[in-house]
Amino acid sequence: MGKGTLLYAQSGGVTAVINATAGAVIEAARARKIKVLAARNGILGALREDLVDTSRESAAAIRALAHTPGGAFGSCRYKLKSLEEDAAKYERLLAVIKAHDVRWFLYNGGNDSADTALKLSTLAESSGYPLTCIGVPKTVDNDLVVTDCCPGFGSAAKYTAVSVAEAALDVAAMADTSTKVFVYEVMGRHAGWLAAAGGLAGQGKDEAPHVILFPEVAYDEAKFLARVEAVVKRVGYCVVVVSEGLRHPDGGFVADAGAGKDAFGHSQLGGVGPLLAATVKDRLGLKVHWTVPDYLQRSARHLASRTDLAHAQAVGRKAVEYALKGMNGVMPVIVRSSHAPYRWTIAPAPLAKIANHEKTMPKGFIDASGYGITAACRRYLTPLVKGEAPPPYGPDGLPKYVRLALKPVAKKLPAFG
Template identity: 50%
Template sequence: MDAKPSAIVAQSGGPTAVINSSACGVIREAAKSGKIGRVIGATNGILGVLKEDLFDISAEKNESIEALKQTPAAAIGSCRYKLKSLEDSKADFDRVLDVFKAHNIRYFFYAGGNDSMDTADKVNKLAAEAGYELVCIGIPKTVDNDLAFTDHCPGYPSVAKYVATCAMEAGRDTEALYTTDTCTILEVMGRNAGWIAAATGLAARSGEDAPHLVYVPEAGFSWDRFVSDVEEVLKRLGRVFIVAGEGLKDDKGEYVTADKGAFGKDSFGHVQLGGVAEMLKAVIEKEVKIKARFNKLGTNQRSAMHFASLTDVNEAYMCGQMAVKYALEGVNGKMVTLVRKEGPKYKCTTGLAELRDVANGEKKVPPEFINDKGNHITDSMRDYVRPLVRGEAPITIGDDGLPVFMRFERKPLEKKLPKYL
């Protein structure tokens, strides 16, 4: 057994452009502290723990650790494996604790969203009941920006910067060819929260700029009003560029989609959304009688490291760094939060929230961020998101003209327990 306790860092759910920056913060601060023996990586999140598929991150090259801040997605490996209640998933939770005990893991740093915080909270409770000293700290991560108790989530500023820029670029394309391609619809991620869609509104510096219409789930959606909105913009500009969040619901509370039976669910039980753009296109062509086309950015939104926000990279790193500092100070059962300081100049520090509270919360776009017509954003939303997208994250470009991303060597830890799963 190591003289000093080990820490494990795991990633869960959909990747982001900066979740690896948080991992880098954990690794660097753990090494700097001198109180943690080694940092262990759980390949593919909690699945890696269950399978005892672990590797020694502390043995990785220094340049690889540093390059995490320039590498998108989840370098340690992610998953969507859901641990349910302690009763329904008791074998899984017991296994997690057994693996931690076998490798003298006393610090658990879990980067993820609501479900990940729920898992970390349950592991923490089980360890306490078993009398096993374990510190569990959550690190916020979601491009959807729907975690409660934090001003914003690491990952959101970069996706906001990317989608707003895509709206600007595609908007100019529509402006150039409006005599042929009169309408363009951009569908973005976000599930039931409209934070990503709302961020594109930042691109509209003037009334001529795209997007001309922005629809978020929080505003409600009326087909009659939508057609009227489109016709109004067409009358004014002769073209229209629309952004729609994937979680739009109509006035009957049903998801706006071309295929009502198409939705499946992921392992967390979340509805897998999509199809909004197709439906809007069909209605526009039928009711307004103009040609419409749509763009879907897909996973590009969350993995666009080439245009990541420097603010986002730095804050994600800070969250990982502070997770270790808080843990070594005796904090337990909490998630690191981002706290925006008041004042004319943007400044962000960290705070803490209970894991169980984060697991049960959801942050939606507030009414004051949506205009009265429900078809665009307000200056309050612009003030909220503008400082988040500032700065360009540095990125190494190879001799071939393309970005250079790191990959772990993954020196495996010896398995000490029977096979599981």
């Protein structure tokens, strides 16, 4: 039996800083002379024995991960079921892990990957193989429990706050003869954290955004339209931030009304943003514009938050530390001790407390109108978007994002499935 290797994988929607976590993991392991393998496309790479040897990447390339968005090793949307239902797959994972002398497995993702890491650690333990499994947090949705916030969120939040502020200046300039209402759709299917971040764009009376629609507050069309109309009358224009996860009182997604098929049977890929814009146009007769930034909000490394980058790197380094200490089934989480000045540390938390849970916005973060954020919410969010961490730019005017060599590790097992 050799010295052992560390296996790292990325899972779920990627972020502007998940590669910064990867870089921190690899650098921390290299400093301890531990070899890091990376699975391609998350847990699927482990199932397929499709592994990358990170020791063949240069130090400069690994350093450049800190300023490169996307997921350098590929990610996946793939949820393993229970140990019983997916027994063959878990056995396969363990076989690959054993074949490559993996002693430490770090799975970088959200709820689902915390769950996978937890199950794998249980299986290894019961089979007597010494494997330490660590969940490493990441999600722009900021919906993991226990941790104060999630790496990836701060940068998406900063992107949202800055973009709303910039677009609002545009709308203000055009409103006299053109666009009166601007609708900005943010990600967050179940939680309004990114919608709330849009609220950081302004704070004085009547500053944009004037209306925020959270998944946590049931949509009331009449009330919404009345508010938009009143804002336009008072301010001259109205900026609306809406979460993709906005719901009707019956729990159905508002966006679903805009999706479906048209009269010719063609799909309509309606977002809630264009749908609300159409409602405002039809019912209030106002000129509208709308935006759906989609992946731009989670890949905008050019506008990353320095705080978020620091979090992403810290959880990577701590994950390696916890792994080597044999702290099985934990996640390094962010603990806040002070808002201003912002103080935080990393601490281990049991995966069992995190897997399959979801953190929505607390009631105290949404104001009495249901359309804005409170001072408490602002106090929570502000440190997370604070500080800039621009990537280096090349002579072509574009950021110098790295592409890894991704040298494959030789397979030792027959193909699976």
